[in-house]
Amino acid sequence: MxxxxxxxxxxxxxxxxxxxxxxxxxxxxxxxxxxxxxxxxxxxxxxxxxxxxxxxxxxxxxxxxxxxxxxxxxxxxxxxxxxxxxxxxxxxxxxxxxxxxxxxxxxxxxxxxxxxxxxxxxxxxGSHVAEFLISHHAQIPETDVFLNKALSGCTDPQLADLLRAAVVYRSANLVNDLIDAGADVNDKDSNGRSMIGLAIRAADLVILKVLFAGFGDIDVNSVDSDGRTPIHVAAVRGFVEAIRFCVRVGGKVDVLDCNGWSPLHYAAAEGHLDAAECLLEYSNAKYALNNDRKTAFALAVENGHLHMLDLLRLGDVLQRAARVDDIHGLKSCLAQGANVNGRDQNGWTPLHRAAFKGRIECVKVLLNHGAHVDVVDDAGYTPLQFAVEAGHVQVALLLVTRGAEAKMKSFKGVVPSELDCFKNHPSLVQPQCNEQERA
Known part of the structure; x- marks a missing residue:
């Protein structure tokens, strides 16, 4: 026996x-x-x-x-x-x-x-064992083994609380274990903060990806009690990688919180230039007003983030000065640090705009301040091509003397000595420009 x-x-x-x-x-x-x-x-x-x-x-x-x-x-x-x-x-x-x-x-x-x-x-x-393991995971070599046993005594709400703790303690392995155990990735805390938002607050892109792995129904646009999405949280922290990741999985960058702040408002207020540039790739919210009637530019100025001004406003002012032949305004913007090669939503630089409008004095100022003479817009056109299209021979000649490349396929063999014929040359390919942008 x-x-x-x-x-x-x-x-x-x-x-x-x-x-x-x-x-x-x-x-x-x-x-x-x-x-x-x-x-x-x-x-x-x-x-x-x-x-x-x-x-x-x-x-x-x-x-x-x-x-x-x-x-x-x-x-x-x-x-x-x-x-x-x-x-x-x-x-x-x-x-x-x-x-x-x-x-x-x-x-x-x-x-x-x-x-x-x-x-x-x-x-x-039980949850007390699991909480201890999560908070001491770096000191306990066999945390995963102990945790799998401990979770058998946890309720669903306790699993959600433990998942939040694992996110805060930045343990991707434990986050994965808790999700496998049934923790709800869409659960929110008492302040309405989502698991995604907590991962972003912890500045952990790996955990952010773990939360999404295999869970297509996770709500990336979930808002907290203040109406802020995970992208708002990422903007506050200047977490560019998180912004891009959230956008890739369906996140919206133009959501306004309870105070009317977009993610761009937060990036500007905190002085996060890279985050602001990233947000503007997906939405042009520069002129959105919050509940206090302030733009992102106004918040950047208010908080002394002068390095943000070109991106949020000076670039627009510089483009307008080039368009209307405002030499004084052009020089003022450049003196304040505006990017002479900054682009608008169509990829136009101030030199594109000045060349298309025939503003030869503005062209000279821009070139003297380092404007790239052969820069191309989103459609592949240079300032010289715009000057030729619009019939501004003197501007075209100036650009060529400053190094602009005239032997492009758009000109089909036309050489600099023939610039006086550009205006009526039958083989010239005309760039298709937005009529409003030409105005």
Whole structure:
């Protein structure tokens, strides 16, 4: 016979709670048909785990319940690897009865009369164990193993709270484990903050991607109690990679929060130039007004972020000055730091605009301030091509003398000496410009 009694579990789960004594129960069944069995219970760590009754008698074919007690009041779960175990030993009792002292003497003497019936691992489970593992994951080598056991005793709301903690502690592996355990990636905290927003606040792109992996229904445009989306949060922190990732998975960059602030407002207010440039790639929200009637440009000025001015406003002013031949305004913008080669939504630089309008003095100023003479717009056209299209021969000649390349396929073999014929040359390919932009 291999054993006299059989436990009803292969492992015992004990729900640990900080500062409390904890208990769990399991059952042992006597496999003998006609004889009572004496039972002895021990643990590998008796100073921590004990039993309400260490010795007992089980009648034939009967079962008894036993309570495992975590007798300390600790804030830290007593994790061990390998785990602590319960050792179940048994011995036949021909008389069917025995006092505690008799049983103690019986099991004190090893021999063939004592059977080792089971070794039952003790698992510490519950949210308190999981919280400890997440907050100390860097110091516990086998965190994943312990966590998988601990999560078996957690409810759905507890899993969501643990997922938030794993995101905050920036542990991608634990985030993945919690998602596998059923944690809701769309759950929000009491302030309406999403898991995505927390990952962005933690500045962790890897976790952000883990949250989306295999979960196509995750809401990337979910708003918190202030109406802010994850892209708002990324803009506040200047987290460009997060902005781009959120946009790729369906995030909207022009959502306004409860104060009427777009993500661009936040990027400008915080002075995050790269984030502002990124946002403007997806939406031209430069002129959107918040509830205080302020643009992103106004917020940048208000907070002293002068390096933002060109992107948010000076570039527009420079383009207008080039268009209307405002030499003083042109020089003023350049003196304030405007980008002489800055582009508008069509890829036009101020030189494109001045050349198309025939503003030769503006062209001279722009060239003297480093304007790229052969820069191409989004349609592939240069300032020289615009000057030729519009019939501004003197501007075209000036551009060529300053290095503009005239031998382009659009001119089909026309050379600089023939510039006076450009206006009516039959083989000239006309760039198709937006009529409003030409005005």
């Amino acid at each position: 291999d054993r006299l009694v059989k436990p009803d579990v292969k492992e015992v789960d004990l729900a640990f709670k900080r500062g409390q004594k904890c208990t769990t129960t399991f059952r042992l069944t006597n496999l003998m048909h006609t004889m009572a069995v004496g039972v002895s219970l021990n643990t590998t760590n008796p100073s921590v785990f004990s039993f309400s009754q260490q010795f007992s008698v089980i009648p034939p074919l009967s079962s008894s319940s036993y309570s495992l007690v975590f007798s300390q009041t600790s804030d830290q779960p007593p994790l061990s690897s390998p785990p602590d175990v319960i050792t179940v030993r048994s011995s036949m009792l021909p008389t069917g009865k025995a006092h505690q002292d008799d049983l103690r003497r019986l099991f004190a003497k090893p021999g063939p009369h004592v059977f080792r019936d089971a070794s039952i691992p003790i698992n510490l489970v």
